[in-house]
Amino acid sequence: MTAAEVPPHNRFDWFAEVVSQVLLPTAFRAEDTGGFYAQGGLLDLGAAQLARFTYAPLRSRRTPALVRKGDPEQYQLGLVTSGSTWFAQQGGEAEAGAGDMVLWDTSRPYESGSGMDGRSVEVFVLQIPKARMPLPSQQVDKLLGRRVRGGTGIAAILAGFLVDLAEKGPDCSPHELGGLGEMAVDLAASCLAGQLGSAVEQPAEVRAHTLLRRVNAFIEHHLGDPDLTPRVIADRHHLSLRSLHALFHDEPEGVAATIRRRRLERCRADLARPDLRQQRIQTIAARWGFTSTAAFSRTFRTAYDVTPRDYRADALKRADEPRGAAPG
Incomplete structure (x- = not known):
C-alpha cells in the first residue's frame, strides 16, 4: 500500500x-x-x-x-x-x-x-x-x-526477526507463516519478560516452549551459514550442549537432523525453480550451507532416493509441460 x-x-x-x-x-x-x-x-x-x-x-x-x-x-x-x-x-x-x-x-x-x-x-x-x-x-x-x-x-x-519476517515472509506459505507468527509471539513475550526482570516468572513448560521456538527461529535464519552447528546454537542461546539436546528430546528429530532436513528442503525447492535453472547445483548447495558437493549429493540421495541432478531434471521437465497436458 x-x-x-x-x-x-x-x-x-x-x-x-x-x-x-x-x-x-x-x-x-x-x-x-x-x-x-x-x-x-x-x-x-x-x-x-x-x-x-x-x-x-x-x-x-x-x-x-x-x-x-x-x-x-x-x-x-x-x-x-x-x-x-x-x-x-x-x-x-x-x-x-x-x-x-x-x-x-x-x-x-x-x-x-x-x-x-x-x-x-x-x-x-x-x-x-x-x-x-x-x-x-x-x-x-x-x-x-x-x-x-x-x-x-x-x-x-x-x-532482527521482525525485519526479516517483513521482508521474506511474503514468500512463505500460510502454514509457514503460522509457525513464524507463533515464534514472533514467543520472542516478544520473552523480550517483555526480560524487561520485567524477576517480577514475572513463566512456567517451566512455557519457558521451554519459548526457548525451543527461539532456537528454531535461529536455525531458520542461519541455514546458509556452513558453520551452523549444535555447539554454535547452544553458545548463542547460553545453553550447554546437553541442555540443547534435551530441548529437542520430545521433537521428531534432533538438532543436527533438523538443520540437515531444513537445508535439504531449501535445496530441493531451489532445484525445482525454473528461474534458477542456470545456477549450478553446487551453487545452490553452498547457498544453504553445504560446503561439499559430493557430500550434498549423497545426503540428498539418501533423503529423497534420487540424485540432485535427476530430481532437478524431472522437476523442470514437469514445470515446462503445458498446463493441462495429458501425461505421455
Missing part, C-alpha cells in the same frame, strides 16, 4: 483510514497534510499480524470514544527502524529511536508523535491478541508506554 497511488490532497486521509482499519481507530494530525506521504503493508501470521508503515511526521491520539468505536483487544509492539517517535499511555511516556520498541494496549487511550526532527519514520507493529499473550496482564501493563531499548540481547534478536 502506498500513498503515491493516491491524489496528493487525499493522502493524509488515506493514511488515517488505512491505519484505522489495519491497526485500530486513531485520530491523526499533521502540519503539512498537502505534502504528506506514507506507505505500508500487512502480513497475516495467524497467531499475530505484522504491519509496516513509513510516513511523514505527524501526531496521533486514541481517545476513549475511539476505543469504544473499535477495539481489536491486542497488545501492539512497535519497533522503530528509522526516525524517532514518542508515546504515552497509562502513565508511561517514552521516546524511541531506531532499534527501540514501545508496547501499547489497544483497549486504553494513548497519545503519540513521530518525526520530531522533521524526518519520516518507519515502524513495524506486531499485533498480538491478548488471549495469545503468555504473560499475566497485570505484569504486561507495567510496560505500557515504556521504552524497550534495542540493539542488544533478546530485544535485538526480536527486532
Whole structure:
C-alpha cells in the first residue's frame, strides 16, 4: 500500500483510514497534510499480524470514544527502524529511536508523535491478541508506554526477526507463516519478560516452549551459514550442549537432523525453480550451507532416493509441460 497511488490532497486521509482499519481507530494530525506521504503493508501470521508503515511526521491520539468505536483487544509492539517517535499511555511516556520498541494496549487511550526532527519514520507493529499473550496482564501493563531499548540481547534478536519476517515472509506459505507468527509471539513475550526482570516468572513448560521456538527461529535464519552447528546454537542461546539436546528430546528429530532436513528442503525447492535453472547445483548447495558437493549429493540421495541432478531434471521437465497436458 502506498500513498503515491493516491491524489496528493487525499493522502493524509488515506493514511488515517488505512491505519484505522489495519491497526485500530486513531485520530491523526499533521502540519503539512498537502505534502504528506506514507506507505505500508500487512502480513497475516495467524497467531499475530505484522504491519509496516513509513510516513511523514505527524501526531496521533486514541481517545476513549475511539476505543469504544473499535477495539481489536491486542497488545501492539512497535519497533522503530528509522526516525524517532514518542508515546504515552497509562502513565508511561517514552521516546524511541531506531532499534527501540514501545508496547501499547489497544483497549486504553494513548497519545503519540513521530518525526520530531522533521524526518519520516518507519515502524513495524506486531499485533498480538491478548488471549495469545503468555504473560499475566497485570505484569504486561507495567510496560505500557515504556521504552524497550534495542540493539542488544533478546530485544535485538526480536527486532532482527521482525525485519526479516517483513521482508521474506511474503514468500512463505500460510502454514509457514503460522509457525513464524507463533515464534514472533514467543520472542516478544520473552523480550517483555526480560524487561520485567524477576517480577514475572513463566512456567517451566512455557519457558521451554519459548526457548525451543527461539532456537528454531535461529536455525531458520542461519541455514546458509556452513558453520551452523549444535555447539554454535547452544553458545548463542547460553545453553550447554546437553541442555540443547534435551530441548529437542520430545521433537521428531534432533538438532543436527533438523538443520540437515531444513537445508535439504531449501535445496530441493531451489532445484525445482525454473528461474534458477542456470545456477549450478553446487551453487545452490553452498547457498544453504553445504560446503561439499559430493557430500550434498549423497545426503540428498539418501533423503529423497534420487540424485540432485535427476530430481532437478524431472522437476523442470514437469514445470515446462503445458498446463493441462495429458501425461505421455
